[in-house]
Amino acid sequence: MRADLVALTDDSLISLANRGILKRAAKEHAAAPPEVTETGDGTVEVSFADGVRTVLPPDTTLEMSSCTCAATTVCRHRVIAVLAYRAHAEASGPTVPAAPSVPAARADPPEPTVSWSPAEFTDEQLRDLLGARAFATAGRAHRTGYRALVRRATPHDPVPSVELSAVTVRFLVPGELAYARADAARGARTDAVALAVWAFRAADAADPAAESVAVTVGGRGDSGGGSAAVAASTAVLTPLAELLEDGVAQAGPALPQVFAPAHRALDAAGARWSDDALTDLLDQLAAYRDRAARHDPVRTAALIAELVARHRAGTRDPVSVLGTEEAARTPLRHLRLTGLGARISGDDESRCVEVYLAHPEARIVLTLRHISAVREGTAPPTAAALGARRAGAARLRELAAGNIVTESAVRSANRTVRLATGRVARTSVLPATGDWNALPPELLVADLDAEAERLAALPPAVIRPRVRGEAVRAVAVERIDAVHYLPDEQRLEATLRAPTGTATVAFTHTAAAPGALDDLARSLSGDAGTVRFVAGTLQRHHGRLTLEPTAVVTGDTVAVPAFATTAHPTAPGTAAPQPDPLAAALGAALALSAELPHRGLRQLPPTWSARAADTAATLRRLGLTSAATAVERLRHSPARPGRAVLEHWADAHLRLLVTAEQL
Structure with missing residues (x-):
């Protein structure tokens, strides 16, 4: 029994060909089923009424199988051959469970799935499939570290998959590495299959029972990429501290040039998320300079706090927090x-x-x-x-x-x-x-x-x-x-x-x-x-x-x-509108804290301290004790030079942001 052909679901056939070819193949198969024969070595031969002959040898993918038609890719005859063999196997009483196609409405009860893990594939198999160059590329990514979301086979989707930074890999046939498919264009991200297999190994070690597991893979052997990203995220702190002291309202037209070195460093180090946050911050600064309506002081403050937070957390997990493994773009x-x-x-x-x-x-x-x-x-x-x-x-x-x-x-x-x-x-x-x-x-x-x-x-x-x-x-x-x-x-x-x-x-x-x-x-x-x-x-x-x-x-x-x-x-x-006192109090606290980067520490009005005391008292009365303490510390903090004032303000503002998010 050819378990690889039985395991090809309708969705898998769409991945190998396309939906139009599958629909046409299903229609032709229903109207005139071809003749299916199977030799002792597992070779499946399918003969059509018009004389076309398709041969599906064992250990050969559908793409590499032969067909006497003129198509150069996966043609409808190859797809019909799979449909015919699945029907033939079902009628003959298969010894392996046929993988079901994904139902449109997820009908119950679903058919059983084959229990297996792509972690079973060896590095030798990966190297043979991908070639030495692509395998070496994958090895460099592993040493740097990368994130992945592993999804195991379920009754509703019998195809295990791995979502990487900018590509998704699906393992269409149990135990057949050649049927692993990435949704990147041919020739792009040739390392993705190896990264997906290694992600499954990490997921099986972390939680072998969960349907989906988010993992960070590698990164321990060589943290050079992560170190460069952390160093680049440090470069943005000094201009942020100067911005906090002087204020957005007093920033001159040359401010983008002040951040330009940090911008280049983040981009060169591949710190995608910090670079993206800095881009949004510069857009907010440009909007204020141009008096555009899209400028929002609270949004600006949140972006400054985010850059500080990503620098802090990025020292421990540069892959997830800084986005060091993310490809800029993938066809x-x-x-x-x-x-x-x-x-x-x-x-x-x-x-x-x-x-x-x-x-x-x-x-x-x-x-x-x-x-x-x-x-x-x-x-x-x-x-x-x-x-x-x-x-x-x-x-x-x-x-x-x-x-x-x-x-x-x-x-x-x-x-x-x-x-x-x-x-x-x-x-x-x-x-x-x-x-x-x-x-x-x-x-x-x-x-x-x-x-x-x-x-x-x-x-x-x-x-x-x-x-x-x-x-x-x-x-x-x-x-x-x-x-x-x-x-x-x-x-x-x-x-x-x-x-x-x-x-x-x-x-x-x-x-x-x-x-x-x-x-x-x-x-x-x-x-x-x-x-x-x-x-x-x-x-x-x-x-x-x-x-x-x-x-x-x-x-x-x-x-x-x-x-x-x-x-x-x-x-x-x-x-x-129904008033929400907790949301109102936290909104007032965030707006109060956002005044520091907007006005500048040196230009705060005399009334700011009194308003901070009232805000802290309101938060404490509503039971938001930690948020109240953060505002009180910000109110009583002495003027500090350089990055110290940025770190102190970020402590308070991040506390308020996380509290508002968790309400």
């Missing part, structure tokens, strides 16, 4: 993506569209960003006009609500994705009917209580990987209750009830997408049809789950509020 091979909506933001100088794309095979969300500069003296583009802009060959509004098949995607370290343009770049988009039941459980949430526990267990945001769309999820809906509008805050709220648990849907009006709120109110109220799913940013906020929607599935339609016009205005009932 991907044939991808199937599902649009989960979009979000529009910006000011009078620019507009930014973020389109969220579910990548089911990797079980992650990729973000496509499109930024449009607004020429001076002209009005910003409308939401409808932004939706008509193109990424590759497709319009943004089509990507946000469609099913995408592309061979031209390039993925960056922070999970942004770019669709290439050109004659050889191929991207097709089909309208979606909102059948999100096929999404994996990592992306489709039906148990909000379990999701809340997962979010509460995450490390603080200031030291987590800086990936865009990290919190974007699709949520299954049983019903929507209590849709109302808060006029003072220009915010729409509703209660979403999932099969298990509830979340608050919250959306605040923005001038960048003026029709979004009305369109969302119409969708949530049920006027457009029964609400089946809501996609958006799902976060734990003040002890409850909050979902900021990006798309709503009503009936068989995927609506993206960000691109909507005001053609269907709705008037939901109004309600008074």
Whole structure:
């Protein structure tokens, strides 16, 4: 019995060929099954009515098998051969369990899976498969250290996989290393299979029973890469201390040049997350200099504190905290993506569209960003006009609500994705009917209580990987209750009830997408049809789950509020906002602490100390003792020169940030 052919699921065949070839092969196989014979040495020969003959020798992958048709890649005949052999094996009574295809609605009960681990592959096998050069590249990455998320086979997904920094590796056939597939383009990330096998070894040693395990692999033998990243993160502390003393409000136009050496050092050392945070900080400083509306003193303070936190934690774990193993960009091979909506933001100088794309095979969300500069003296583009802009060959509004098949995607370290343009770049988009039941459980949430526990267990945001769309999820809906509008805050709220648990849907009006709120109110109220799913940013906020929607599935339609016009205005009932004293007190404390980097330590007003005392007293009265102590220490701290004042302020501000995150 050819266990390798039996183990090839429909999803595996899609990975080896594509969905169109599988559909055509399944149709032809059902109409006219070919003749299947198996020789004593395990060679499978499949003969077709039109004279085509496909031979599948043992220990040979589907790609390397022979077929008398003219195709140079995995053709439909090879796929039909696998389908025919699976049917032949099932009819003959297989001695190994046939791996099931991933069911669209995850039907119960699932079929059994083969218990195995890719950790069984040896380094000799890896070297033979990859070649000496790729194996040596993998060895260097192992010595530096890297992060990986290991997912073992389950009844609903019998294919084990490993998510690396910018590529996902899937082991399609048990015990067959040649069937390991990375979603990077051919010739890119040739070391990924070895890194995935080593990640499985680390996961099996850490927790052999868990379905998914996050591990840090290697990094102990040679910490040179991590040391360089830590040294680079140190370079940013001195200009940060000077900024804290002088204040953003007094910073001159030459400030970007002050940070330029640190910026270059972080980039050269591969400290992706610190470099990304510094880029955001410089954008905030430029926004203040230009008097742009996107400047936020509290956001600026959080970025300064994050850079300090990443430096501190990076000395112990440079891989996870600084992002030292992240590839700047990786071209991907044939991808199937599902649009989960979009979000529009910006000011009078620019507009930014973020389109969220579910990548089911990797079980992650990729973000496509499109930024449009607004020429001076002209009005910003409308939401409808932004939706008509193109990424590759497709319009943004089509990507946000469609099913995408592309061979031209390039993925960056922070999970942004770019669709290439050109004659050889191929991207097709089909309208979606909102059948999100096929999404994996990592992306489709039906148990909000379990999701809340997962979010509460995450490390603080200031030291987590800086990936865009990290919190974007699709949520299954049983019903929507209590849709109302808060006029003072220009915010729409509703209660979403999932099969298990509830979340608050919250959306605040923005001038960048003026029709979004009305369109969302119409969708949530049920006027457009029964609400089946809501996609958006799902976060734990003040002890409850909050979902900021990006798309709503009503009936068989995927609506993206960000691109909507005001053609269907709705008037939901109004309600008074419910005060949250804990959130208000922490918000006041963060704003108070943010005054130091904004005004500068030397320019603080005389009233600041008295306001700090009142804020600390309020926090203590509400039971937030540690936060109150942090504010009191900040209030009583003497003026300190250089980096000492930065470290002292960061202690207090990080305490407030983490407290607010854990409410």
